[in-house]
Structure formats: structure tokens, C-alpha cells
Amino acid sequence: MGEPAAKTANAPAGTAADVPADAPADAPADAPQRGRPRSHRAHQAILAAASDLLLNRGLSAVSMDVVAERAGVSKATIYRWWPTKESLALEALFSEWSAVQPAVRDTGSLRDDLVSLIRPWARLVGSRPYGAVIAQLIAAAQADPAFAAEYRRRFVEPRREAARAALQRAEERGEIPADVRIEVALDLIYGPIYHRLLHGHEAVTDRFVKEAIDMALNGIRGRSGPATA
Amino acid sequence: MGEPAAKTANAPAGTAADVPADAPADAPADAPQRGRPRSHRAHQAILAAASDLLLNRGLSAVSMDVVAERAGVSKATIYRWWPTKESLALEALFSEWSAVQPAVRDTGSLRDDLVSLIRPWARLVGSRPYGAVIAQLIAAAQADPAFAAEYRRRFVEPRREAARAALQRAEERGEIPADVRIEVALDLIYGPIYHRLLHGHEAVTDRFVKEAIDMALNGIRGRSGPATA
DNA sequence: GCCTAAACGAAACTAGGCGTATCGTTTCCA
DNA sequence: TGGAAACGATACGCCTAGTTTCGTTTAGGC
Structure with a gap:
């Protein structure tokens, strides 16, 4: 887990588009899926929890422990998608602003x-x-x-x-x-x-x-x- | 020590002018000094250490432990003068800006x-x-x-x-x-x-x-x- | 000189939180 | 079935703001 972006074939969403990447980032487009697929549900739940906390209580309330608990995921899962707490918050804010x-x-x-x-x-x-x-x-x-x-x-x-x-x-x-x-x-x-x-x-x-x-x-x-x- | 501003007769500098208050805040001006006087040397050393860290390395480098060590004081002394780390940083910045x-x-x-x-x-x-x-x-x-x-x-x-x-x-x-x-x-x-x-x-x-x-x-x-x- | 008071430095302590590591389980493909 | 990758649960290491404790120091009053 030491270097998620380097170790996993799927890049975290923070470095890709808003939609979670399903295909391996460095593999041919038709390469078979290896391992368990990423969970979109988890991804959305994390973003939702982070957004809620960020916009109602500020950045300091976006504790990774609290986000994990609210989203029903483990902290390790969060770190598979986002390298730091701040990048998660940035993504959460951006998803709110996408509407305008x-x-x-x-x-x-x-x-x-x-x-x-x-x-x-x-x-x-x-x-x-x-x-x-x-x-x-x-x-x-x-x-x-x-x-x-x-x-x-x-x-x-x-x-x-x-x-x-x-x-x-x-x-x-x-x-x-x-x-x-x-x-x-x-x-x-x-x-x-x-x-x-x-x-x-x-x-x-x-x-x-x-x-x-x-x-x-x-x-x-x-x-x-x-x-x- | 639980509530410095309330317990000590001398208000912390954060709530007074730049010069540390010598006279008891709520006592008549001619009331005799009670207890050990506050140390201007400590006050200045704290501000100097905080300023140095703040302006050269940012707010996150203004660790109360580090400030205390550099100023040669105890953390409890810092908290006698300033209620929070941020108020110390604010004072440090203000003392820099006083020149302009x-x-x-x-x-x-x-x-x-x-x-x-x-x-x-x-x-x-x-x-x-x-x-x-x-x-x-x-x-x-x-x-x-x-x-x-x-x-x-x-x-x-x-x-x-x-x-x-x-x-x-x-x-x-x-x-x-x-x-x-x-x-x-x-x-x-x-x-x-x-x-x-x-x-x-x-x-x-x-x-x-x-x-x-x-x-x-x-x-x-x-x-x-x-x-x- | 003694007593009281307030401030001091040194040191230990508490609690919260970021980020990491581990392990058994789950979900995929060949 | 085996290998791979992701999962949740949990524990861990480290850092730091802020608090507490204790012996010492510096003052004024008697």
C-alpha cells in the first residue's frame, strides 16, 4: 500500500477524470481485468461523506477516520483512490462546483x-x-x-x-x-x-x-x- | 494554568498592546506587584522564534514545541502570553508588518x-x-x-x-x-x-x-x- | 527571614488525526 | 484452483496542540 498510484494498475480518481477508471491505466484497452474490480459504490460514498463534512463543517472536519466511518469503507480504501486528505477535499469541492x-x-x-x-x-x-x-x-x-x-x-x-x-x-x-x-x-x-x-x-x-x-x-x-x- | 487570561493578573500580550503589560490588568495603577514579574526577555525570544519560523517555513513550522525550544522557554510560558498558536503567529506577523x-x-x-x-x-x-x-x-x-x-x-x-x-x-x-x-x-x-x-x-x-x-x-x-x- | 503570590523551565501527559501496515475476505480472470 | 487486486477491520507509529505537575525563582509585605 506504500505507493498506491505506483502499485495499482488503476490510477486513483484524483489523477483521472471524475469517473473512476476501470481499465488498467498502463494496460491495453482490451486487457482483461486482473483482480477484484474497484467499487464505484465505495468511491461515491467516500466523496459524499467528504463533501458533507467539508461543506457543513469545514476542512478540519474532514477527518479520514470520520470519512471512512461514514462512507462505510476502510481508510486504506480511501488512500487507494486519493493520495492525501486535501486531494480528497479538492475532489469533493470540485464535484459540488461542477453544477455551475x-x-x-x-x-x-x-x-x-x-x-x-x-x-x-x-x-x-x-x-x-x-x-x-x-x-x-x-x-x-x-x-x-x-x-x-x-x-x-x-x-x-x-x-x-x-x-x-x-x-x-x-x-x-x-x-x-x-x-x-x-x-x-x-x-x-x-x-x-x-x-x-x-x-x-x-x-x-x-x-x-x-x-x-x-x-x-x-x-x-x-x-x-x-x-x- | 487552565485559563491564563482569567487566572493571571497580567493579561497576555495578545489582548494588550505590543508592549507586555506590567501592571495588573484589573488592579489600580499603583497596586504593588504581586508574585514574580513577567519576563520581557522570554516574551521577545518567543516572538523572535515564532517570526523566524513563520516567515521562513510557514505556519506549519511554528510548532509550539519548536518555538519553546528555540526561545529557551517552556510551552507553559508561551501559553501564558498567547492563548493559541495562531494568535502567536498573528502577533509575530504583525510585529513584522509594523515597520510598514x-x-x-x-x-x-x-x-x-x-x-x-x-x-x-x-x-x-x-x-x-x-x-x-x-x-x-x-x-x-x-x-x-x-x-x-x-x-x-x-x-x-x-x-x-x-x-x-x-x-x-x-x-x-x-x-x-x-x-x-x-x-x-x-x-x-x-x-x-x-x-x-x-x-x-x-x-x-x-x-x-x-x-x-x-x-x-x-x-x-x-x-x-x-x-x- | 518568612510567608504569599505569580511566573518560570522542565517534563510528563492526553487526545486527536494523518498516514502506514497487516490480515483475512471478496471478486475477478485464466 | 491459483493468482491478482481491492476490500473492510484493525492496529500501529508519529506528530503536535494544549494541559498538568512540580520544584525553583522573583517579587512585596510583615
Whole structure:
């Protein structure tokens, strides 16, 4: 059990897609199954238990002992699928967020693109203590660069990518200047929301989201921007 | 020892100013000292050890056992001054940041006010792994509302207060509209920097800080803003 | 000098939790 | 049936935050 990913033919879900891998990772696709098959039931039960604990009580409540007990599995089973507690938590959070993927809508207006992209997400993260969860995952990321990269790959970059595309479309439409620093603009759009989410000095309300987006858009457009729709 | 703050006449430094309290907290100012006096040497040694560990290796390296050993004190002594490991770390970080307090300068120009306020701070937080430290403290704050409030009181609110004052001066000068949502503007100014600091997707460079401030200012001014100085 | 009080360092202790190891059982294929 | 891989149950090792105990130290008052 010393090195699950190296010893087992089936890679843990954390390194594969959301669906547990059935076929041996390094074997031909038609190779016969060797040994007992992995249990999807166990996999789902573990994720469900972890999600419940994570979102209702925070990362510190996601104790591997407690998850194992609630899921009706052994700890060794958990470690066959996920290398660390944090990667399990990351997967659990991601499965919750999958329901609200970045909506890629081309409304013809940058403001509407961004509002339709960001408001559902802001509502989601404001609906439960996601701020706390994210803070705890970000903290865990500080000690593990690979985990940090995975966190960004799953949670940060997809949202930036969608907003980046919206900004590029707006640039092509002449709605924003051609020399806008896109990456800075993305920070201006997402930064305020994350700031409130993580520091908790004020609430992330619908009103705040709209105001922050409008203010950020004013800044992105500069003085050569078109009139507000 | 069960409840240091309640049992000892001298309040721990965490609840007082930076200077250790010598006089009994609840006794008249001229009441005679009872018992052995607290050791300033121990207090400083603890803070120094904690700071060193925190800033060079992160919060997880601030083990109370290790701090005690390095400071040449017992763990019980640490707990006489600070109720938890996190509060010690918070104090350690604050003592580091004391060197760069928000510079309240009235330059007559909002942009210059903000740049002079934010650039030294951004340089400081970018100079060492403060992002990691902050992330870890924010995570700790999720489980302890009192700690979260203290964190905000010491690290977030003073900087916002200084920028708030600059914005209000600018409003009086007619440099920004009178109806600007100041708290949203503050999020627009600080949010992007914190975003990069905590998520690490991009670096917090001098150039970034200036561009982010300029872009935020454009947004704050809206279309009725005056020309850039 | 003695008494009382409070703080000290040294050391032991408790409890929780991450991650590992072991073993008998189960589920597959050849 | 044999071999392989996964399973659950259980025990284990280690680490660390926080607590407790005890003899010693440092003060003021009498």
C-alpha cells in the first residue's frame, strides 16, 4: 500500500477524470481485468461523506477516520483512490462546483457576458461557506506546489479562461481598447469577489457583484470605452 | 494554568498592546506587584522564534514545541502570553508588518495617494512568502470568529481606512464622483493584489501594482472623472 | 527571614488525526 | 484452483496542540 498510484494498475480518481477508471491505466484497452474490480459504490460514498463534512463543517472536519466511518469503507480504501486528505477535499469541492460551470455566452455585450458568467458563480460561493473551504484549500496549497497547481487548474483558470474569452470578443468588437492588459483586467474582475469571500469583511451580495463588475468595466474600458448598455 | 487570561493578573500580550503589560490588568495603577514579574526577555525570544519560523517555513513550522525550544522557554510560558498558536503567529506577523504602516500622505492627487500607500505594502508582501502566511492565517480564521475579527482589525481595516481617507479627500476635491461606493472601490483596489498573493497564479510586481491601481482608478472615476494627472 | 503570590523551565501527559501496515475476505480472470 | 487486486477491520507509529505537575525563582509585605 506504500505507493498506491505506483502499485495499482488503476490510477486513483484524483489523477483521472471524475469517473473512476476501470481499465488498467498502463494496460491495453482490451486487457482483461486482473483482480477484484474497484467499487464505484465505495468511491461515491467516500466523496459524499467528504463533501458533507467539508461543506457543513469545514476542512478540519474532514477527518479520514470520520470519512471512512461514514462512507462505510476502510481508510486504506480511501488512500487507494486519493493520495492525501486535501486531494480528497479538492475532489469533493470540485464535484459540488461542477453544477455551475463557467457559462460561455456571447451576448454581444461585455457587461452582459461577464454578469452572466460571474453572478451564478458568486451566488454559489455565497450560498454556503465556500469562502472558508477555499481559504483552507489555499492554505493547504502553500505547502504543496502540485496541489496548488491542481487547485488553480480546476478552480481558477477555467473561470479566468471564460472571462478572458469574453474580454477578447469585446476587444474585437471595439468595446474595449486593443491594448488592455487582459490578465490585470481579470484580476480586477475576480479579485474583489475573492477578497470579500476570503477575508469576510463584507458580504458577497448580488448588488455588490454588479457594482464591482461595473466599476471594473469602467476601469477596463478607460476613457475610450463606449456608453454603458 | 487552565485559563491564563482569567487566572493571571497580567493579561497576555495578545489582548494588550505590543508592549507586555506590567501592571495588573484589573488592579489600580499603583497596586504593588504581586508574585514574580513577567519576563520581557522570554516574551521577545518567543516572538523572535515564532517570526523566524513563520516567515521562513510557514505556519506549519511554528510548532509550539519548536518555538519553546528555540526561545529557551517552556510551552507553559508561551501559553501564558498567547492563548493559541495562531494568535502567536498573528502577533509575530504583525510585529513584522509594523515597520510598514499605512502611509497617510495627502499628495493632492488620488493616484499618488494610493500609489504611495499601496506600493510599499505590495513590495513588502511580495518580498517574502507572506502570501502563504496570510493564506494560512485566513484559513485559521475560518474556524475562529474572534481570531478572524482580530486578523481583520490588525491587517485589513487599517489599510482600508487609509485608502478610504484618500478616496474621501478625492471626493471633496471633485476628483471622483460624490456617489462612488467607497467600500466597493476599496475592494477594487485591494482585491486584485490579494487575489494574486493568495492564489499565486501571477506575480505581484511593481508594474502589476501600478497597472491594477490605474485600472481601478479608471473604474472608480467612471466617465465623469478628470484627466489623469 | 518568612510567608504569599505569580511566573518560570522542565517534563510528563492526553487526545486527536494523518498516514502506514497487516490480515483475512471478496471478486475477478485464466 | 491459483493468482491478482481491492476490500473492510484493525492496529500501529508519529506528530503536535494544549494541559498538568512540580520544584525553583522573583517579587512585596510583615
